[in-house]
Amino acid sequence: MSKEKELELLEEENESLFEHYRIETDPKQTLVRIDKFLMDRLPNVSRNKVQAGIKDGFVLVDGEEIKPNYKIRPNQLITVSLPEPPRDTDVVPENILLNIVYEDEHLLVVNKDAGMVVHPAYNNWTGTLVNALTFHFQNLPTMENNEGRPGLVHRIDKDTSGLLVIAKTDLAMSGLAKQFLDHSIERTYYALVWGEPKEEEGTINVNLGRSLKDRRVTTAFPEGDFGRHAITHYKVLKNLRYVSLIQCNLETGRTHQIRAHMKYLGHPLFNDGTYGGNKVLKGTQFSKYKSFVDNCFKVIPRQALHAKSLGFVHPATKKFMQFDSELPKDFVEVMEKWDNYVQHH
Template sequence: MSLKDFEEEDDSLYEHHQIIADPNQTLIRIDKFLMDRLPNTTRTKIQSGIKDGFVQVNDKEVKPNYKVHPGDRIIIALPEPPRDTEVVPENIPLNIVFEDEHLLVVNKEAGMVVHPAYQNWTGTLVNALTYHFQNLPEMEGNDGRPGLVHRIDKDTSGLLVIAKSELAMTGLAKQFFDHSIERTYYALVWGIPEPEKGTITINLGRSPKDRRVTMAFEDDSIGRHAITHYETIQDLRYVALVKCNLETGRTHQIRAHMKYLGHPLFNDATYGGDRILKGTQFSKFKSFVDNCFRIIPRQALHAKSLGFIHPVTKKRMQFSSELPEDMREVLEKWENYVQYT
């Protein structure tokens, strides 16, 4: 389990390293080649970076088994500039749902970035965690992200579990790796999914045109395996409230999968949900939708429930949270609209 599926807020990639292979270079896998030249970097992290397109050879993306040739020009670019991994503690209030000596569950507000990254070095959940808790553990290869075993997007609200001990981190990471943690999200989407209940099993990967965007790929050799189970729980004629259960946890998984299904999340600008996709073109309807967009100026997505086995006590833990005010208000407006029009 790693946190390489982190949130990107950048406009471009930043060149960190450029290596020119020696004229006498013997043929060797690129991941092994880079292991010898990038200090304090694990092979797993290098392989993940190659798969995610952060390594180019002669201006082209390659696979981890690519053999380096004499004279190859290798560029390692990451979605953030080099920076010290030290996290500045900040006295930011936390909405703690549960806490014991090994872990805590927090309810994150929309708009809060989970961990420091480019353009968001302060004000994050991790900055708050390091202020309120001492000596939080870190997973290998995820320096600067103490306590984190998973994350949710900046503008997604809801529940996160945080590890306070090494034992908890190891146990929780194993459950994420085994896909045994229950994660339920509520999403407001455009249109009514058909069928109303199903499973989306489509690979996801970064868009070659914009690496901040996750794309669905029907070719199994591209991207990473991703599974989302969904169920429509409220039909509002033009939009629907959908429950989504994650079996895997890819970057923007629900947002990308629902777009692939033809039902982008309401007001999700990245995936085309910030315009009218269902309904009439009458000015009254447009004004209504614009008003809803102002109420929830983000993708309408909330991490509603979280279930797992406590890594120390072995007891089943289950947590649920209320929908945030902006989602509740927009849902109420849609309910009234379809009832009276």
């Protein structure tokens, strides 16, 4: 394949990315690692963040993906592109009701509804959890390199419901961030997946990264040649012949981790359109059964995933705290429908 054709394909592949930085190296540029070079030139980024961006394919040199240890040379073109267009980090406060489960002077725990985006981003600049937080709380801390996302220590997907811990002070922010970094936070999710896993419980230890074909999708790289280290522990709570209720505990926190890991295992989340779970994957193709499944999709018009419990050491009191939440109405209703279907067919 010619160089021109390769660049053309790369441009097609990156259509959903927006260029943030374009840097041309000097004719007398000395050999230096790309991560070190960018860390010195981009504002508010750490070496880890630069390396992660390189691994995710956001950094190109002369139109080609490279590794973090790549050494740049004279007269090269470096582009840094991201899935959202450049924008200032001002957040508009909005009076949106929050479901606060717990609050003290240092932190709060909220139960997020499905459909609410956690922080402003491309196509979702308003109506997010962060817009609500900045209305209800003043001077929330912001994690380093996380501008425009005050209070956030972690996040869950737009159509995932459940618990999030929010930092109100710098002490809480640093203390909670360290626990996430150390993987000591306890996070339990409930998911309804297609099929019945062969093993009642297990651990998925497979690298995850952005798909090389569609950067909006996270994919598994079992060979470990791409992506980042990701670990999910799962346990089957209920088998319903065509679908199963499973519990997932996250050791790492990669984008779409449970959704991508369960697809890799061959059991995509029920009604997860991004990962192929929004069609009949188990059972017959008879019209009555298909009609039943379609009705279930209408009951829970999103991926069936709920962040059920959260456990951490309080950064100020040093006491271990644990919070649990009820499954939301749509999740309960779809479980009841499957229960009833299996009993009568």
